[in-house]
Amino acid sequence: MQINSELVKKAIANSSQVIITSHRNLDLDALGSSLGLYYLCKSMGKDTCLLIDDKTHEDGVEKSLKEIINQKLNIKIKNWNYIESNVDDQTLLIIVDTQLPYLVQNEKSLTVKNKIVIDHHIESVNKIVPVIYEYIGYEQSSSVEIIIDLLDNLDIYIHPYVASVMLAGIFVDTNGFIRKTNYKTHESAAYLYKCNANLNEVQYLLKEDIKKYNDMQKVISEAKIINNHFIIATGHESHIYDNEDLAKISDAMLLLKDIEASFTIGYIGDDKIGISARSFSKVDVQKIMKKLNGGGHLTDAATQLSGETLESSFQKLKKIIEKIEGDF
Helix, strand or coil: CCCCHHHHHHHHHCCCEEEEECECCCCHHHHHHHHHHHHHHHHCCCCEEEECCCCCCCHHHHHHHHHHHHCCCCCCEECHHHHHHHCCCCEEEEEECCCCHHHECCHHHHHCCEEEEEECCCCCCCCCCCCCEEEECCCCCCHHHHHHHHHCCCCCCCCHHHHHHHHHHHHHHHCCCCCCCCHHHHHHHHHHHHCCCCHHHHHHHCCCCHHHHHHHHHHHHCCEEECCCEEEEECCCCCECCHHHHHHHHHHHHCCCCCCEEEEEEEEECCEEEEEEEECCCCCHHHHHHCCCCEECCCEEEEEEECCCHHHHHHHHHHHHHCCCCCC
16 A cells, blocks of 8 residues: 555645654664655645654765755754644644654654654554554655655656665665565656756765674674574664664674674663664564564564563573574
8 A cells, every 4th residue: 555645735835834853863774754744845835844852863864965055955944842833723743653742853753733653663552643644654665765656657846865865875774675675665766866866966875884884794703693693783782873873783793694683782872772673574573672662564573671681681682582482
């Protein structure tokens, strides 16, 4: 099932203004899909802005936001304190790349009466309600891919740099077109190339910081293999990781010989541990993460734990994995 583009466009047309937001700790898929929506709304003549309250950004997002300013793309980016006083009953809030209220850039924004949610993660019972429309395309590679369904066949100009950011978002969420990829994913990439997305720009956005890269390699070198086909890496006690950092480690380990599922555990806050899980289709990591109060996709899932140590988190995950049976 595809997103109902007519319903989305009607909601935009009937609004007085559009606010586009996503989850905290923006990644390139969240930013890219937000930018694609921005161009759609502006093409319809709507006063539109991106709501971003993050004070710091991961490297790719930071580079993108700086280049948007450098190229004078005139994309309006505001925080909630600036936006709040201008909200009225006809304001439309579009939330992309998350459906969870506690993950949005600013939970106060959810007081906006008219809301649309567009996400590609597995539907949660704790999702944002009420909304005038939601689309949860959990079989699609990324939120960017969903937004391209909205843009496709419409004569909408997308700036080449924005197309590059959107393409980078697909690269991130598919680990370079390895995971969650089908013909639609490649068609989405082709659309962005038609918009003059630049692969060199994409590669620049995906460049790794050398310290992070070395840390990632060290964490991988100390990972433990369980039952021959599962691997668990544990971050360093003194280090606070971004969710994206944990995901990158899991993505890298998934390419190791004989590994069917990979997991990375690390502190993502003072008393909060994150676990990122990746797999090929033989192992449903969403079911594994669900046992730890998490969720996600068949091949891409995560959870967060409070009141645990790295070691206790490792042992809990290890016990779950040791009970898994299958022909690998």
